[in-house]
Amino acid sequence: MLVLLPPSEGKAASGRGAPLKAESLSLPGLAQARAAVLDELVELCTGDEHKAREVLGLSEGLRGEVAKNVELRTAGTRPAGEIYTGVLYDALDLASLDAAAKRRAAKWLLVFSGLWGAVHTGDRIPSYRCSMGVKLPGLGALGTYWRGVMDPVMTEAAGTGLVLDLRSAAYAAAWKPKGAVASRTATVRVLHSAVVDGVEKRSVVSHFNKATKGRIVRDLLTAGAAPADPAELVETLRGLGYVVEAEPPAKPGRAWSLDVVVTQIH
Numbered sequence: 001m002l003v004l005l006p007p008s009e010g011k012a013a014s015g016r017g018a019p020l021k022a023e024s025l026s027l028p029g030l031a032q033a034r035a036a037v038l039d040e041l042v043e044l045c046t047g048d049e050h051k052a053r054e055v056l057g058l059s060e061g062l063r064g065e066v067a068k069n070v071e072l073r074t075a076g077t078r079p080a081g082e083i084y085t086g087v088l089y090d091a092l093d094l095a096s097l098d099a100a101a102k103r104r105a106a107k108w109l110l111v112f113s114g115l116w117g118a119v120h121t122g123d124r125i126p127s128y129r130c131s132m133g134v135k136l137p138g139l140g141a142l143g144t145y146w147r148g149v150m151d152p153v154m155t156e157a158a159g160t161g162l163v164l165d166l167r168s169a170a171y172a173a174a175w176k177p178k179g180a181v182a183s184r185t186a187t188v189r190v191l192h193s194a195v196v197d198g199v200e201k202r203s204v205v206s207h208f209n210k211a212t213k214g215r216i217v218r219d220l221l222t223a224g225a226a227p228a229d230p231a232e233l234v235e236t237l238r239g240l241g242y243v244v245e246a247e248p249p250a251k252p253g254r255a256w257s258l259d260v261v262v263t264q265i266h
Contacts, residue, residue, distance in 0.1 A: 001108050001161050001162045001163075001164065001220075001226050001227065002108060002110055002157060002158050002159075002161065002162070002163050002164070003108050003109050003110065003164045003166065003217055003220075004110055004112060004118075004163065004164065004165045004166060004167050004171075005088065005109060005110065005111045005112070005166055005167065005217075006088070006111070006112060006166070006167045006168045006170075006171045007084050007111050007112065007113050007114075007171070008084045008085050008086030008088070008089055009086065009131065010085055010086055011083050011084060011085060011127045011128070011129075012078070012082055012083050012084075012085050012127060013127055014068075014071075014075040014076045014077065014078065014083075014126040014127040015076045015077055015078030015082070015124075015126075016076045017076050017077045017078055017124060018076070018077065018124075019073060019074050019075065019076065019077065019126070020072065020073060020075075020077055020124070020125065020126055021124070022034060022035065022038070024123070024124070025116065025119055025123045025125075026119060026120045026122075026123055027117070027118060027119070027120075027153050027157060029149075029152065029153035029156070030116070030117040030118065030149065030150070030153055032149075033117060033145070033146065033149045034115070034116055034117060036139065037114070037115055037116075037117075037130075037136065037139065037142065037145070038072060038073075038115065040136040040137070040138050040139050041069055041072070041115060041128075041130055041136065042069060042070060042072055042073065044056075044069075044136065044137065045066045045067075045069035045070045046070050049063060049066050052066045052069075053066060055134060055135065055136065055137070056069075056129060056130065056131075056134055057131070057133070057134070058129065062129075065129035066129075068127060068128065068129060069128055069129060069130070071126070072126055072128055075126035075127070076126065077124040077125055077126050078124060078125075079121060079122050079123065079124055080111055080119045080120065080121050080122070080123050080124075080125050081094045081105065081109070081121030081122065082094075082095075083125055083126075083127055084111060086210070087210040087211050087214065088166075088210040088211065088213055088214040089214065090211075090214065091210070091211045091212075091213075091214025091215045091218065092214040092215075092217050092218050093214075093218065094121065097218070097221060097222065098222070100224065101221040101222050101224070104221050104224065104226075105121055105221050106120060106121060106122040107120075108221070109121045109217070110157070112132070112167055112171040112174055112175075113130075113132075114130040114131050114132040114133075114134055114142045114146075115128050115130040117146050117149070117150060117153075117174070118150070118154070118174075118175075130142070131170070132146070132170045132171050132173065132174060133170050142174075143170060143171075143173040143174050144173075146174040146175070147173065147174055147175065147176075150174055150175040151175060151178070154175045154177075155177075155178075155181055158177065158181045158184070160184075161184065161226075161228065162184055162185075162186065162226075162227055162228060162229055162230065162232075162233060163177060163181060163184055163185040163186070164185075164186055164188070164217075164220075164233065165177070165185055165186065165187045165188075165255065166187075166188055166213045166216075166217070177255060178253070179253050180253070182253050182254055182255050183249075183252055183253055183254070183255075184229055184230065185230070185255040185256065186230040186233050186234075186246075186255060186256040186257075186258050187255055187256070187257050187258065188213060188216070188258045188259075188260055189204065189209075189257065189258070189259050189260070190204065190205070190208065190209040190212040190213065190259075190260050190262060191203065191204060191259050191260070191261050191262070192204070192205050192208060192262055192263070193261050193262065193263050208262070212260060212262060216237065216242065216260070219240045220236070220240075223236075223240060225240070230246070230248075230255075230256035230258070231248070231256075233258070234246045234258060237258075237260070242260050243260065243261040243262070244258055244259065244260055244261075245258070245259040245261060246258045246259065
């Protein structure tokens with residue numbers, strides 16, 4: 001099973017470990033593309049700060065993020081699972097998992113990134129600021145850039161198992177499963193159900209959407225559940241106490257869409 005996650009906008013500080021060793025990152029097929037993005041990002045942030053903030057979409061109060069990018073090659077590193085923070089990662093809480101669940105996380109979880117393309121949670125990286133929506137001067141829109149190199153690498157990484165795609169739209173643009181991989185892919189939407197004046201109303205709540213996805217991944221890791229396909233995933237999630245609505249796609253070669261319905265927001 002492969003679980004695709006978005007990164008977090010905010011990130012923990014770089015660690016005290018050795019500087020980045022790009023050759024040690026998983027998915028070596030992305031190495032050349034990573035090097036190109038890293039070069040562009042460091043060059044951008046080493047130059048005019050105002051231009052760098054404009055390209056990266058940063059306010060004056062976040063000018064320190066530009067300086068952070070300048071030091072990407074020399075800054076200390078820590079596992080990506082510690083770098084990424086925020087609602088989803090707080091709910092996932094990798095640090096508190098038992099040893100077996102941590103081993104599963106290192107194998108199953110893949111975080112998409114504007115800078116790295118995608119990394120496993122155990123890959124050691126420095127803290128950085130570069131979203132998938134950025135347009136770097138020499139490479140253009142990163143979503144488009146990564147889409148051009150990601151397919152063969154990700155198709156190989158997906159193997160013959162289930163792909164649970166929990167990415168946000170910006171990061172999903174970097175790779176769209178096709179063919180046989182798509183038929184083994186499930187995307188998840190979290191809906192909040194509330195009864196108003198006797199009528200059920202459903203809505204998507206961003207914050208709770210992320211928290212629920214984090215809890216889903218944690219529950220799968222903790223249970224050691226490794227469903228082989230989307231239909232089995234539906235039954236596994238129901239067995240873990242989730243209300244899941246799903247139907248097989250109308251045509252072969254398309255991903256399943258799962259709705260996880262919740263009644264409490266927390």
